Amino acid sequence: MSKRRVVFFVSDSTGITAETLGQSILTHFPSFEFERVLLPFVDSAAKMEDAVAKINAAAAPATRPLVFSTLVDDALRSQLLNCNGMVLDCFETFVAPLEAELGEQATHSVGRSQGAGSVKEYDRRMEAVNYTLSHDDGVTARDLEEAEIILLGVSRSGKTPTCLYMAMQFGIKAANYPLIPEDMERMKLPSALEPHMKKLFGLTIRPERLHQIRSERRPGSVYAALSNCKAEIQAAEALLRAASVPCLESTSKSIEELATTIIHEAKLQRHVY
Amino acid sequence: MSKRRVVFFVSDSTGITAETLGQSILTHFPSFEFERVLLPFVDSAAKMEDAVAKINAAAAPATRPLVFSTLVDDALRSQLLNCNGMVLDCFETFVAPLEAELGEQATHSVGRSQGAGSVKEYDRRMEAVNYTLSHDDGVTARDLEEAEIILLGVSRSGKTPTCLYMAMQFGIKAANYPLIPEDMERMKLPSALEPHMKKLFGLTIRPERLHQIRSERRPGSVYAALSNCKAEIQAAEALLRAASVPCLESTSKSIEELATTIIHEAKLQRHVY
Secondary structure: OOEEEEEEEEEOOOOHHHHHHHHHHHOOOOOEEEEEEEEOOOOOHHHHHHHHHHHHHOOEOOEOOEEEEEOOOHHHHHHHHOOOOEEEEOOHHHHHHHHHHHOOOOOOOOOOOOOOOOHHHHHHHHHHHHHHHHOHHHOOOOOHHHOOEEEEEOOOOOHHHHHHHHHHHHOOOEEEEEOOHHHHHHOOOOHHHHHHHHHEEEEEOOHHHHHHHHHHHOOOOOOOOHHHHHHHHHHHHHHHHHOOOOEEEOOOOOHHHHHHHHHHHOOOOOOOO | OOEEEEEEEEEOOOOHHHHHHHHHHHOOOOOEEEEEEEEOOOOOHHHHHHHHHHHHHOOEOOEOOEEEEEOOOHHHHHHHHOOOOEEEEOOHHHHHHHHHHHOOOOOOOOOOOOOOOOHHHHHHHHHHHHHHHHOHHHOOOOOHHHOOEEEEEOOOOOHHHHHHHHHHHHOOOEEEEEOOHHHHHHOOOOHHHHHHHHHEEEEEOOHHHHHHHHHHHOOOOOOOOHHHHHHHHHHHHHHHHHOOOOEEEOOOOOHHHHHHHHHHHOOOOOOOO
16 A cells, blocks of 8 residues: 655745755655645745645645745745644755855845846857757758767657757757668768767667657557667667767666766766756 | 855766755855856765765865765765765755654665656656647647647747746646737737637747847847837737736746746646656
8 A cells, every 4th residue: 555645845936946856855765655736936925824724734643744845035934834744944954054154144035046037047048959959850960060969869769858958957059860770771970970979979778668669659660660679779889889979878767867977978068057 | 255165066866956956055145156066976985985085175174165965875975974075965854854754764775866767757758848849939730739838929038948848847748839920910819829728828028138139149130129129029918918818027037937937827737747
């Protein structure tokens, strides 16, 4: 029988920080089933009253809700602490010791937590996303010298979401190029890539998983057939190895892990934090 | 004179959690300049020895580095605690009280923190990203009934990155449609959108900011001229108001804030956590 708990993420801003941390921690209690409720933009006493009412309504004597919070306003935090849940405050826990360490009071103003308003960061991300969109799937070989990384792999190996994640989260201009059967036959990388060998990074995947992904799109096709997936992957791996392109296996990795691993291994500099 | 500190983010996995939390907290100390070093995938004693050496090399007597860590392995954490930095452990701080609350030991195994390996989540995100890519900028009106939200706005108001963020992070199928001068002249929304009025959400932006964004792309053009930006925005806002489409101002909001605010206001259900 699975154990259940309701979990609230309460924030005066987007709630992304509370959720990211809370989710990470909760994965370490795999026998529980957590029902998640996100309460973002709780930035007034009235909204907090509402939030507390929701938490209290979910409370049962032996199973009080868990509440991950990021609140910078002391009055709102005090209000929350009176609820019938177990409050795990992600900010104050660390802010107080940091104030002592840095010899400075933290600003307790709402809405700074996502670094909003950084026009330069926004522009950098937009530029990277636009670049990545216009260099998705080998659409063009123009301006490839601007790319910071070029992902290679067979169709549906995860190139597009990984590139978009790198662009969006790290401001990295990431192009991607499909490896098509013709490349494998010639055992040569597309010639447009030759001037950019140092930027290449391969994505590979297990045949069974590729078969499963492709079958979602085109069930019963040659394209999706396991034997075809096996042959394509084997040839692509041989080609990447022959060209000394570093390679990462995407099976069972999340998009975040793929993107983070690649920038780590390729020693790329992030532009956005 | 700005004060400086080196900040390390140490993780046995991607480091995304340590960074997200650390960054949020550090924005509350705006008079400091923080030099950030990400040390991901520190999952062995040898790698931790390396990490500790890097931290110690950055340490000065009065200004020890700050170290945000997410480590599930007790031995690795003990190793880190011996460094000359101020260690702020994001996991153990909360895991211990949760173990008491839930009456269960947390798993202390590495690499679960990003929920990796959830094939269902990966598929859902891929599907949403693919949908969003193929419904970017009004490219097609096919399958619009599958969209969970349709963003509207003038060119460069932030529709594409916001849609991609919603798809990638929340698994939401988000389409977007540009409002072009012809729509404004007719004072009518594109007819393809008529069956989907309830899914529409407008993005607007301040003319000065739009002028700045468009000038990056096409400096000196009519498209980028402040007077043209003003007229387009005014007409688009009038059109959205007349059609009773809820609207959000994108100026000075981060992509995260835009996406989170929209799903909150449109009461959309997230598919991915």
